Amino acid sequence: MKIREVAKLLNAEILTGTDYLDEEVYSAFACDLMSDVLAFVDNHTILLTGLTNLQVVRTAEMMDMKVIVFVRGKRPDSDVVELAKKKEMVILTTELPMYPSSGILYSNGLGR
Amino acid sequence: MDNNTLNIRYEVVAKDFSRAGEASSALKKVLRKLNISPDIIRKVSIPMYEAEINMVIHANGGYIDVDITPETIHVVLTDNGPGIADLELAMQEGYSTATDNVRELGFGAGMGLPNIKKYSDDMKITTQLGKGTTVEIFVNIPA
Numbered sequence: 388m389k390i391r392e393v394a395k396l397l398n399a400e401i402l403t404g405t406d407y408l409d410e411e412v413y414s415a416f417a418c419d420l421m422s423d424v425l426a427f428v429d430n431h432t433i434l435l436t437g438l439t440n441l442q443v444v445r446t447a448e449m450m451d452m453k454v455i456v457f458v459r460g461k462r463p464d465s466d467v468v469e470l471a472k473k474k475e476m477v478i479l480t481t482e483l484p485m486y487p488s489s490g491i492l493y494s495n496g497l498g499r
Numbered sequence: 500m501d502n503n504t505l506n507i508r509y510e511v512v513a514k515d516f517s518r519a520g521e522a523s524s525a526l527k528k529v530l531r532k533l534n535i536s537p538d539i540i541r542k543v544s545i546p547m548y549e550a551e552i553n554m555v556i557h558a559n560g561g562y563i564d565v566d567i568t569p570e571t572i573h574v575v576l577t578d579n580g581p582g583i584a585d586l587e588l589a590m591q592e593g594y595s596t597a598t599d600n601v602r603e604l605g606f607g608a609g610m611g612l613p614n615i616k617k618y619s620d621d622m623k624i625t626t627q628l629g630k631g632t633t634v635e636i637f638v639n640i641p642a
Contacts, residue, residue: 422608425545426617438605442552445520446605448527449548451537466517 388412388497390454390477393433396491397481399456402468404477412454414498417489421446433497435488439463444470453477458485505533505567511551511576513560516604522563523548526574533567539640543572546615546622546636550576553611556601557581558632574636582628590616 391408394401401408415433418424424434424446433454434447439461447455455471457463457480471478481488493499507529509522523544530540547563554561558580566573583589590612597607615622621637 419605420608421605422610422614424605425549426610426614436605440604441517442520442604442606445524445548448524449520449541449544451541 388492388495392495393454393456393492393497394479396495397456397479397483397488399479399481402463402478402480403472404454404475407453407475407477410453412497415456415489415492416452417458417485419485424450431498433492435485437461437485439467441467441470443467444474444476447476448474454479456481456488458483458488503568505529505565507565507567509563509565511554511560511563511578513558514555516555516601519552519555520548523551526565530567530572535572535640539572539638542618542620542638543574543636546619547574547576549611549614550574550634550636552606553634554578554580556597556606561631570640570642572636572638572640574638576634576636577631578633579631582630582632583624583626584628586624586626 390410390412412432414431416431417435419437421442432452434452435456435458436443437459454477460482462480468478512518527544558578561578564575588594592613593609595607595609601607619636620639623635626632
């Protein structure tokens with residue numbers, strides 16, 4: 388699935404990374420606990436989370452995750468977006484909660 | 500120290516959670532430039548990031564020394580923090596002494612040390628109460 392389609396399916400706003408929307412993503416991990424994101428590496432490319440601090444970007448960077456989707460209408464501070472931009476990541480924000488966001492992506496074939 | 504060894508030192512600032520991970524991020528960049536494979540880079544950078552965060556939240560910052568040879572990557576994190584009272588307990592998944600504000604940031608689940616062990620090829624912890632802790636991470640680079 389292209390990142391562009393992820394954004395469209397979640398009716399998400401793109402906060403940074405518009406240059407990478409045609410890149411393919413294959414699976415996602417949904418979690419608010421960064422410790423667990425670090426513990427369960429499986430080449431996931433999208434992180435869905437409701438946490439918005441700088442360490443979310445760092446954690447995604449360590450795991451080679453390309454896209455962060457902030458759920459439940461969470462908006463990160465500008466320093467978070469700036470760091471992600473520097474790391475050539477895509478940041479999306481959706482009003483949808485974690486469960487429907489995951490369900491929509493899964494039922495459309497992401498990670499299956 | 501021969502010509503085939505690259506030594507890098509990073510400083511980790513105490514209590515500044517917003518900067519935690521900068522050293523791991525910087526090393527990741529270096530390893531990419533050295534054309535080391537992404538799998539090996541992750542084996543180094545995930546444990547180092549965990550240990551770097553530990554250094555910020557539990558200790559008073561410290562230093563990270565990295566030695567890179569064509570065969571191995573050796574990361575040594577040294578702090579002057581409080582030390583670990585019960586290392587065996589600290590190595591158990593789920594055991595943590597992290598404060599609530601650290602947990603609110605998504606950490607402190609008691610996965611740090613077990614994770615370092617899981618991803619690296621070898622780890623070594625030396626700790627002394629009231630003196631500090633040294634965490635060593637070893638990762639082999641397959642030929």
